[in-house]
Amino acid sequence: xxxxxxxxxxxxxxxxxxxxxxxxxxxxxxxxxxxxxxxxxxxxxxxxxxxxxxxxxxxxxxxxxxxxxxxxxxxxxxxxxxxxxxxxxxxxxxxxxxxxxxxxxxxxxxxxxxxxxxxxxxxxxxxxxxxxxxxxxxxxxxxxxxxxxxxxxxxxxxxxxxxxxxxxxxxxxxxxxxxxxxxxxxxxxxxxxxxxxxxxxxxxxxxxxxxxxxxxxxxxxxxxxxxxxxxxxxxxxxxxxxxxxxxxxxxxxxxxxxxxxxxxxxxxxxxxxxxxxxxxxxxxxxxxxxxxxxxxxxxxxxxxxxxxxxxxxxxxxxxxxxxxxxxxxxxxxxxxxxxxxxxxxxxxxxxxxxxxxxxxxxxxxxx
Amino acid sequence: xxxxxxxxxxxxxxxxxxxxxxxxxxxxxxxxxxxxxxxxxxxxxxxxxxxxxxxxxxxxxxxxxxxxxxxxxxxxxxxxxxxxxxxxxxxxxxxxxxxxxxxxxxxxxxxxxxxxxxxxxxxxxxxxxxxxxxxxxxxxx
Numbered sequence: 109x110x111x112x113x114x115x116x117x118x119x120x121x122x123x124x125x126x127x128x129x130x131x132x133x134x135x136x137x138x139x140x141x142x143x144x145x146x147x148x149x150x151x152x153x154x155x156x157x158x159x160x161x162x163x164x165x166x167x168x169x170x171x172x173x174x175x176x177x178x179x180x181x182x183x184x185x186x187x188x189x190x191x192x193x194x195x196x197x198x199x200x201x202x203x204x205x206x207x208x209x210x211x212x213x214x215x216x217x218x219x220x221x222x223x224x225x226x227x228x229x230x231x232x233x234x235x236x237x238x239x240x241x242x243x244x245x246x247x248x249x250x251x252x253x254x255x256x257x258x259x260x261x262x263x264x265x266x267x268x269x270x271x272x273x274x275x276x277x278x279x280x281x282x283x284x285x286x287x288x289x290x291x292x293x294x295x296x297x298x299x300x301x302x303x304x305x306x307x308x309x310x311x312x313x314x315x316x317x318x319x320x321x322x323x324x325x326x327x328x329x330x331x332x333x334x335x336x337x338x339x340x341x342x343x344x345x346x347x348x349x350x351x352x353x354x355x356x357x358x359x360x361x362x363x364x365x366x367x368x369x370x371x372x373x374x375x376x377x378x379x380x381x382x383x384x385x386x387x388x389x390x391x392x393x394x395x396x397x398x399x400x401x402x403x404x405x406x407x408x409x410x411x412x413x414x415x416x417x418x419x420x421x422x423x424x425x426x427x428x429x430x431x432x433x434x435x436x437x438x439x440x441x442x443x444x445x446x447x448x449x450x451x452x453x454x455x456x457x458x459x460x461x462x463x464x465x466x467x468x469x470x471x472x473x474x475x
Numbered sequence: 476x477x478x479x480x481x482x483x484x485x486x487x488x489x490x491x492x493x494x495x496x497x498x499x500x501x502x503x504x505x506x507x508x509x510x511x512x513x514x515x516x517x518x519x520x521x522x523x524x525x526x527x528x529x530x531x532x533x534x535x536x537x538x539x540x541x542x543x544x545x546x547x548x549x550x551x552x553x554x555x556x557x558x559x560x561x562x563x564x565x566x567x568x569x570x571x572x573x574x575x576x577x578x579x580x581x582x583x584x585x586x587x588x589x590x591x592x593x594x595x596x597x598x599x600x601x602x603x604x605x606x607x608x609x610x611x612x613x614x615x616x
Contacts, residue, residue, distance in 0.1 A: 163520065163536035164558065190517060190535060198519040201530045208595060210602050218609060226605040254600035264526055278528025286521065286531045300524055301531035308522070308533050343536065345518055347554055355484040356518075356538060357556030363526065386522040388534055 131176050145169035154360075154389025155179055159430060160186030161290075161309040163359050163388050180311075180430045187431050198285070199345045200353060204363045204386070205264060207339035214265050215333040216367060222262030227338055228252075228390075265334040266365045266382055275380045276370065298421055303405055304398075308386060310428030312394045318418040319400030327404045327416035334367040334382065338390055362387045366399035370410060381406065477580040482573055486566040487555045489587045494565040497583050505545050507568050513541035513553075513560040539563040549575045 132139065146153055146169040156168040160183040167186055175181035211227025214220055226232075240246065269275035286301035294306065307315065322329040340358040347354065364385035372378035383403025385395035404418035417423055427433060477485075489497070498504060517535040524531060541553045541563040551571025553563045573580040 158534070161534040162517070163534060163556075166558070167537065193537065194514070194516040195535070196516040196518055196538065196540060199521060199536070201521040201523045202533070204522070204526050208598070210598060211605075224607040225602050226607065227602055252601050253604040254597070255604040255606070257596070257599035257603035266525060267527075278523075278525035280528070286529065288519070288532050290532075301529055304522070304524060304531040305533070308531075343518070343520065343556060345554065347540070347552065349542065349552060350479075352480060354480050354487070354554060356487045356554045358488075359520065359536060359556070361522075361533075365526065382525055384525045386526075386533060388520075 131174070140173060142166060142169040142173060145172050151390060152177070152179060154387075154391050155312060155394070156182045156186060158388045158391050158394060159183040159309060159311060160190070162186050162190045180434055184431050184434065197345050197347060199343050202341045202343070202359075202361065202386075204337070204341055204361065207262075207337060207341050207361075207363070208358070209262055209337055209339040210360075211338040212262055212335065213333070213337075214335050216265060216335075217268075220265060220268070262337075264365065266367070269334070269367070269380055273379070275367070275382065276376070294425055296422055297408065298425055300402075300406075300409075303421060303425060304384065304386075304402060306425045306428055307398045307401060308388075310398070311430035311433070312391070312397065314428050314430070314433075315397035315401050316393060318404070318424060319397035321416065322400050322404045322418045327407070327418045328412070329368055329400065329404065331383070331400060331403070332367045333396065334365040336362070336364050336392060336395065338362045338392070360389055362389065362391050362395040364392070364395035364399040366396065366403060368403050376410075381410065476577055477584065479570075479574070479577075482577075482580050482584065483552070483554070483570060485584045485587050485591070486553060486569055488591055489562070489566065489584075491559055491562040491565070493587050493590070494562050494569065496586065497569055498565055500583055501569070501572055501579070504568065504572070507543045507545050507551075507571065509564070510542040510544050510550065511540070513539055513563040513567075515539050515558045515560065541567040543567045543571055545571050545575065547575070 146165050149169075149172065152172055153165050153168045156171055156179055157163050157165070159180070160168065160171065162168075164186075167189060168182065171182035171185040171189075172179065174185060209222070209225060209227075211229060212222060212225045214224065218224075266275055270277050286305070287299060289302060289305055294302065298306070321327065323331070338360070340360050342355045343357050343359055344353050344355050346352065362385075366383040366385070367380045368383060370376075370379055370381040381403065383399040383401070383406070385398035385400075385402065387394040387398065401418055401424060404416065405421050405424060406412075407414045407419040408421070412419075414420060486494070515537060516539075518538050520533045520536050521530045522533045523529065536556055537558050538554060538556050539558055539560055539562075540555075541560075542550060543564065544550050549571050551567040551569065551574060553566035553570060555563050555566060569583070573583065
């Protein structure tokens with residue numbers, strides 16, 4: 109028998125007090141400041157902004173501190189906070205072609221207009237732990253070298269191919285506002301703008317695994333990074349009271365154009381198609397994984413067979429959101445005492461019946 | 476002379492200290508009244524599929540907006556990324572002042588423009604230093 113109970117307030121209070129103390133850690137160690145998180149854990153901040161789907165470095169840093177470095181918990185906190193803010197005018201689409209580029213590489217062309225610019229990258233580092241960083245109080249590293257910046261325009265690699273007719277052009281955009289999954293639930297089949305929104309806020313690890321699966325044969329992909337760029341883009345919006353567009357600041361984004369072969373179908377000749385990734389902040393792995401999965405999800409539109417998990421839009425889009433996923437997985441920790449009691453009673457009665465049936469033939473045999 | 480969009484772009488990027496300095500340089504400041512805000516909200520950032528295709532919603536960004544009016548009815552607006560309420564009000568006030576006297580904008584906002592240009596130049600120069608210069612190697616036979 110189950111009796112409804114109340115209680116736990118004192119235990120919860122004590123648990124939260126302990127959490128606060130555990131968050132602070134040993135008080136003899138200096139407390140972490142938000143500016144330190146913003147500056148020195150910058151990529152964690154970027155990931156929380158991308159998955160929290162809200163660009164604000166200070167809020168993301170606070171969320172990371174509050175979440176003790178648990179980045180999914182931090183994204184959750186940021187998502188919750190954003191619901192308290194009103195939404196003003198939407199921004200015009202970011203013009204990544206006019207990005208102030210910090211890094212831009214292409215794996216398809218060695219020499220391309222604008223060049224291969226490495227920027228601040230982990231690539232080509234040896235992944236050896238640097239114990240020099242463990243010695244605190246060292247002077248800051250010398251400033252990075254500079255060179256004359258004859259940076260001319262940096263045309264998109266995809267445009268170079270499209271101009272030759274070898275790359276499928278993106279269908280021109282409708283100017284109607286794109287669908288917004290923060291306002292209405294996902295619907296299927298999902299149009300590409302809705303898929304891209306879901307992927308942009310999706311979990312990096314989940315998308316990475318799916319993207320990897322397309323490379324390993326689950327989905328017929330042979331991708332090339334046509335271009336990966338990182339830089340600052342202007343945010344432009346048109347305030348109703350002004351009636352003309354104004355620039356209100358810059359955000360850093362990472363963009364990936366992934367090229368894939370396409371055999372052609374129907375009217376469409378054999379050509380390259382592209383998957384697209386765009387992520388808030390410096391998030392190359394995320395942008396690349398997103399581009400791979402975006403391309404895989406185009407299977408239906410391109411008339412390719414949908415065989416692999418990464419090509420199944422319901423599977424991908426309904427499971428990519430780590431805040432939703434963690435909510436449903438972690439809710440299992442909450443009291444299920446009544447549910448479980450009913451399962452327990454059912455199992456006991458089944459067991460009793462099975463045992464009774466087993467006992468009956470034996471009784472007959474004994475006679 | 477700076478156009479209003481150019482002016483608003485500079486005021487959106489100015490630090491709180493730079494706005495305070497610009498206000499000090501513009502002193503004495505006429506009294507102003509808040510029309511709206513300063514209030515913090517969100518704007519939905521959008522991208523385009525493939526960089527140049529159909530728009531999609533990328534994620535939101537915080538911003539602060541403020542509108543003020545001077546005694547003579549001149550209205551100033553500020554829209555800035557981030558959550559700095561005081562800075563947004565200062566930017567709106569400066570916009571109103573410069574709406575009344577647009578010729579002063581260039582001198583008043585010059586330090587902000589110079590700092591932004593210097594930062595952009597420094598980043599461009601650092602990026603340029605990481606540009607790969609390929610050397611063609613003689614074929615190994």
